[in-house]
Amino acid sequence: MNNLLAFEARKLIRDGKWQGPTCGMTLGFVQANLVILPKKYAYDFLLFSFRNPKPCPLLDVLDAGNPVPKIAKDGDIRTDIPKYRIYKNGTLFDEVTDIKEIWQDDFVSFLLGCSFTFEKALLENGIPVRHIEENKNVPMYITNIDTVPAGVFSGKMVVSMRPIPEKLVIRAVQVTSRFPAVHGAPVHIGDPVKIGIKNIEKPDFGDPVEIKENEVPVFWACGVTPQSVALSSKPDIMITHSPGHMFITDLKDEELAVL
Amino acid sequence: MNNLLAFEARKLIRDGKWQGPTCGMTLGFVQANLVILPKKYAYDFLLFSFRNPKPCPLLDVLDAGNPVPKIAKDGDIRTDIPKYRIYKNGTLFDEVTDIKEIWQDDFVSFLLGCSFTFEKALLENGIPVRHIEENKNVPMYITNIDTVPAGVFSGKMVVSMRPIPEKLVIRAVQVTSRFPAVHGAPVHIGDPVKIGIKNIEKPDFGDPVEIKENEVPVFWACGVTPQSVALSSKPDIMITHSPGHMFITDLKDEELAVL
Structure with missing residues (x-):
């Protein structure tokens, strides 16, 4: 279940033949976080993403009611993700494999870069990625770093952490700086307390x-930031992918590199 | 009238002591294009900018009614530009030195990167910039390249042209690639006809x-693109800077470099 082309993986998922996490399904293709909000929240969310490009690196914004991303031409945002989460008034309401029946004409879909792309770049540069070695989910922390508010959206930044050997830290900064569309350079190196993390364990x-x-x-x-910020404003409805169950785009990882 | 600090230049302009072009007033500080639109157009314009980052590189988006940019803390968007253009229904209506009296609570101000920053980088790399040598305005052309539409906004891309010595073309691509926030890498090298320019002269x-x-x-x-695209949709009111009369920000040119 890897080395598929992006459109093959999307079809497999659309046909109900794959409902698991997408990590490693399609080597080299960019995977994306999904946030769907009704149009009335879309300006604030778009502005929030512009003002906070590191936690919210936008890859695509679909017109209201349109389920076909520009970055996945045959794709359908309503069926091509293995698992969706539906939130109502800020609370998890349901987890489903298809959102066709609840689709609304005023739904605006946002696709945001995810860390898979820069983790691949780290590995290719000989930089170890601990949670992959340990077959775990990446550790994430709520920090004391304020995001820049926009309309109804505001809150603290969520970060992910990777332990890097001292002598590879500079290279890790260089490698991830090339990929601003998937969170880019780190936001902090070293002492967790400085950014409000009390217990790294x-x-x-x-x-x-x-x-x-x-x-x-x-x-x-971390891409969890926009979700947590959006939820704290309690929109009447919001739909996201389930963690690890991403939308697979036609973009290749290297296409996102700035240099 | 150069080597001023950004806040000094803004005060000079605000006090009515400078009404000319801002080019060269503040070496090293980023200057910005201004587009002001009523809130009802703001989502479409923000989305258009996201979808067309090369012609529309956003530096700051102000909340509706707020005249103080984040990137110029003591600044005031209504007074700190030497000359403004007011458009009504897509037609030039007036040119003024202050917009305090016509300011509306629903005005959203967009500041967009301008080419001054990357021209400085070209010069520092020994790459000649012809229109500066000839003391002219940069030549700009309407191309056959479609921008990606967003809501009411769509149209062709406008480009600026600089003749570069053959052996310096690669370096020019590298130098400007570092500055995606001020148009970034070129969109075309060579034959003008290929992008719909019939007469380069x-x-x-x-x-x-x-x-x-x-x-x-x-x-x-070219930053003229968002203005021409916005005007062609005939918003009832739109305000911009007058050509060459830019908003001076607190950002330093090098802060915009991605690497």
Whole structure:
């Protein structure tokens, strides 16, 4: 179940033949986070994303009611994700494999870059990615870093953490700086307390991972930020992918590199 | 009248002591294009800018009614530009030095990157900029390149042209690629006909410049694009800076470099 082309993976998912996580399904193709909001929230969310490009790197914004992304021409945002979460008034309401029946003409879909792309780049540069080695979810933490508010949306930034060997930290900054569309350079290197993380062994989301001797915790802005910020404003309806169950685009990872 | 700090230049302009072009007033500070539209057009314009980052590189989007940019903390968008143009229903209505009296609570201000920043980088890399040498306005052309439409906004891309010595073309691509927030890498190198420009000696805006032997015309997306696209949709009111009379921000040119 890997080395599929993007359109093959989307079809498999659309036909109900794959309902698991998408990690590793399509090597080299960009996978994306999904946030769907009614049009009345779309301006504030678009502005929030512009003002917070590191946690909210937009890849595509679909016109209201349109389920076909520009970055996945044969795709359908309503069927091509293995698992969706439906939130009502800020609370998880249901988890489904298809949102065709609840689709509304005023739904605006936002696709946001996810860290899979830059993790591949780290690995290709010989930089270890601990949670992949340990077969866990990446540890994520709510920080004391304020996002820049926009309309109804505001809140603290969520970050993901990867322990990096001291002598590879500079290379890790360089490698991820090339990919601003998938969170880009780290937001913090070193002491977790400086960004309001009290216990590195107790992530707010995901799993704890080992930090070895001579390794430094390095923190990147995380795509959970826009979801948590949007939910805290309690929109009457909001739909996202389920964690790890991403939308697979036609973009190749290297196409997102700035240089 | 150069080497001023950004806030000094803004005060000079605000006090009515400078009404000319801002080029060269504040070396090293980013200057910006201004587009003001009523809130009802703001979502479409923000989406258009996201979908067309090369011609419309957003630096700041102000909340409706707020005249103080984040990137110029003591600044005031209503007074700190030497000359404004007011358009009504898509037609130039007036040119003024202050818009305090016509300011509306629903005005959303967009600041967009301008080419001054990347021209400075070209010069510092020993790459000549012809229209500066000839003391002219940069030549600009309407191309056959479609922008990606968003809501009421759509139209062709406007480009600026700089003749570059053949052996410096690659360096020019590298240098400007570092600055995606001010149009970034070129959109076309060489034959003007390929992008719908019939007569390179007759620009649609600005002045013609000499193309010497062994020089190649290189084309960059131009900030005139969002203005021309917005005007063609005939908003009941729209305010911009007058050409060359820019808003001076607190950002330093190098802060916009991606690497």
